Amino acid sequence: MPFGLLKYGLSRRYPVERQLPPRPDLKPSYDVVIIGGGGHGLAAAYYLSRYHGITDVAVLDKGYLGGGNTARNTAIIRSNYLTPEGVAFYDESLRLFRGLSHELDFNILYSERGHLTLAHTDAAIRTSRWRAEVNTHLGVESRLVFPEEIARIEPTLNLSRATRYPVLGALYHVPGAVARHDAVAWGYAIRAAERGVELHPKTEVTAIEQTGGRVSAVVTDRGRIRCGAVIQAVAGMSSVVAKMAGFRLPIRSIPLQACVSQPLKPFLNTIVVSGSLHIYVSQSSRGELVMGSASDPYPLYSSRSSLEFAEGLMAHILELFPFLGEVKLMRQWAGVTDMTPDFAPVMGLSPLAGYYLDAGWGTWGFKATPACGLNMAALVATGEVPDRIAPFTLDRFADLRLLGEKGAASVGH
C-alpha cells in the first residue's frame, strides 16, 4: 500500500476522477435554458431532471459554475423569519438542507450550530418576541432567551453591562446551521449532469428573443439557442438580464461584504448576529471566524471590498469578543446582491410568457437554494405556481402587497 501511494504521488498523470463532464458544444435548441449557474440555477436543473423527467436542459453561466454569490456567501441557514410566508418557505428549505447530503450522495458538510440574534434595545426585544411567536406558531424552534441562558449557550460572549450596547436578550433559533456553500453547487451540478443536463460555464447571455409575447430564444456569446422555457437566476445581474427580456424589476444591486480571520481553536458554538451592532459571526469547521455586516451604503456592480467595512465590523466584533484583539484578518471580499424593497425574493412568473424569475435573493438566498430549486422546477414542469412560492410573485409590488421581511433579514443573512 505505501508503494501504491508513493507511485501515485510521483506519477505524472494522476488518474483524476472527473466528476463534471467537459463542456459540450451548444445545441441549437433546448426545452429549458437556465441563465445563471449558481446554486439556484443548478438546483432547479437537478430537480427538473430528477423529479420531472425534464433533461433537455442547458445551464449557462458567464463565469465558472457556482462562482457568483454562491461562492461568496457566509453559508448561514435558518428559518427564523418574520412573515408567515417567509417562515414557511425557508423552513421547507431548511428541511431539504438537512437531507441534502443523502439526496445528492455528496457531503455538503451541513452543521447545525444554533443561531443567536442579540437584542440590545427594547425595540429589538419586541421584534425578537414577535419572530419567536410567528416561528413557534409555524412549528419552527425559536425562543426569546435572556443573559443568564445566553451565557450558557455562548460562554465567551461579552455580556457585561458596562458596554456601549449591553445585550438585553436574544432570539435563539436552535436549528440555525451552516453548510459548505461550494459543495451545494457541485452536488447539484454533478447529479444534474448525470441525468443529462448540460452545463455551460463561460457562456454569457447577451440577448433574449421573443415571439408573440413568449420567450423563443436566448443569444449567447457562443451562439443563439432556441428554447421552450427560461429560468433567470442571476442574482446581482437580475435587472440587467431582465432588461434583455423587456421588463424592469424592483431590485437594486448592492454589494455585501464578508471576511474571515486566521483559524482559531473552536470556541464559538453558535452563529451570533447583532442587528444593532450590524455584525454577525460564526466559526467555520476549519476554525476561521466568518464575519459580515449589513449591505454597503449604496448600489454598485463591483465586488471590491473596503477598509471602511473591515474597520466598522471589527470595532463591534471586539465589543462582543474583546479577546480577539490580536487576531488577524485573512481575506475580505464582496458579492453584488439583488436587493428588493421588502427584503423578500421574487419567484415565479414574469411579464414574458415562458420566462420564469428566480431573483431578489439579496443577502439571504443561499439558504433558499433547495426550496427555490424545487419549487421553480415544479413551476416550469407544470406551468402552475406552487402555493409555497405564490406570495413571492413579482405582481406584489404593483399591488402593494409587500412581505416586510427587513426586520429579520437586514443584518442576519
Next chain:
Amino acid sequence: MKILTCPLNGPRNIAEFSYGGEVTAMPDPNGCSDAEWADHLMMADNTAGIVREWWCHIASAYWFIAERNTVTDEIIRTYPASEVFKQRIDFDAPDGGGGR
C-alpha cells in the same frame, strides 16, 4: 477613504452622505394611475453604467445630484438639484389632502 464633492460643502468623506436613489421622472401624483405610481415607487432601472442619483450631505441636510458610474464607482459630476428641477412640486391631493 472615498471622497464625494458636495456642491455646498466641498469634498467630504462619502461616509458623511446618504444615498437617495436614482433620479427618475415622477408621474403627476394627481393624474397618474395606481399602477404608474406603484411602478414609480418600486421599480428601478438599476443601470450598470453612468446614472444620475440623489445624495444628501447628512450633517447639513443638503440634497443634490451626482452622476456616478455604478460599475467603476467613479463619480463624474455633482451639482445642485436646481440645475434639473426648475419648479416646485406641490402635493395637493384632489380631495383637498384629507386622504380617503
